[in-house]
Amino acid sequence: xxxxxxxxxxxxxxxxxxVTLSCEQNLNHDAMYWYRQDPxxxxxxxxxxxxxxxxxxxxxxxxxxxSREKKESFPLTVTSAQKNPTAFYLCASTPxxxxxxxxxxxxGTRLTVL
Amino acid sequence: xxxxxxxxQALSIQEGENATMNCSYKTSINNLQWYRQNSGxxxxxxxLIRSNEREKHSGRLRVTLDTSKKSSSxxxxxxxxxxxxxxxxxxxxxxxxxxxxxxxxxxxxxFP
Numbered sequence: 510x511x512x513x514x515x516x517x518x519x520x521x522x523x524x525x526x527x528v529t530l531s532c533e534q535n536l537n538h539d540a541m542y543w544y545r546q547d548p549x550x551x552x553x554x555x556x557x558x559x560x561x562x563x564x565x566x567x568x569x570x571x572x573x574x575x576s577r578e579k580k581e582s583f584p585l586t587v588t589s590a591q592k593n594p595t596a597f598y599l600c601a602s603t604p605x606x607x608x609x610x611x612x613x614x615x616x617g618t619r620l621t622v623l
Numbered sequence: 624x625x626x627x628x629x630x631x632q633a634l635s636i637q638e639g640e641n642a643t644m645n646c647s648y649k650t651s652i653n654n655l656q657w658y659r660q661n662s663g664x665x666x667x668x669x670x671l672i673r674s675n676e677r678e679k680h681s682g683r684l685r686v687t688l689d690t691s692k693k694s695s696s697x698x699x700x701x702x703x704x705x706x707x708x709x710x711x712x713x714x715x716x717x718x719x720x721x722x723x724x725x726x727x728x729x730x731x732x733x734f735p
């Protein structure tokens with residue numbers, strides 16, 4: 510099955526802890542994206558990567574970090590510096606390096622800070 | 624920054640009726656896309672319309688684009704209960720091709 514997987518589906522974190530969300534794709538897509546979605550809201554871009562070993566900040570990168578060591582993997586770390594991390598996190602990918610085409614989404618990870 | 628604003632925020636209709644959602648945006652675009660999201664799930668791509676196109680169809684979906692008004696509409700004909708979801712427009716900007724800008728979405732409820 511080709512697609513994007515995210516794990517875990519639900520994640521609970523205590524305040525002050527860093528957590529890492531996993532995103533893996535076997536679509537051979539070049540570009541990958543992380544979005545944050547708050548209740549009743551649209552998607553806001555956190556980070557994106559158009560090629561291995563390179564990534565750019567999106568609109569709300571503060572308190573987050575990413576790496577892109579492999580083409581198929583783009584993990585997101587939510588650090589303790591993120592003041593309001595409770596949200597639904599979505600990972601996406603596109604073929605080629607251009608993000609303005611069709612994006613393919615994973616099922617999401619719901620993060621709750623206790 | 625979100626540049627897509629969708630209208631209405633929520634829409635409730637009966638099965639068999641048509642549903643129309645509108646999207647407005649602010650800058651010059653390369654394309655406009657519509658996505659669907661079932662509750663608690665990821666987004667699914669529905670349709671892409673390029674800036675030089677005015678109308679596009681896919682099954683029961685009809686999308687129009689008016690670049691002079693910077694707006695688009697999504698029409699779902701003969702709606703079904705399974706169409707219940709949130710629908711988002713997303714724009715690919717003409718001069719920044721790295722990413723999409725998503726709107727705030729329309730929540731559609733279709734009653735059987």
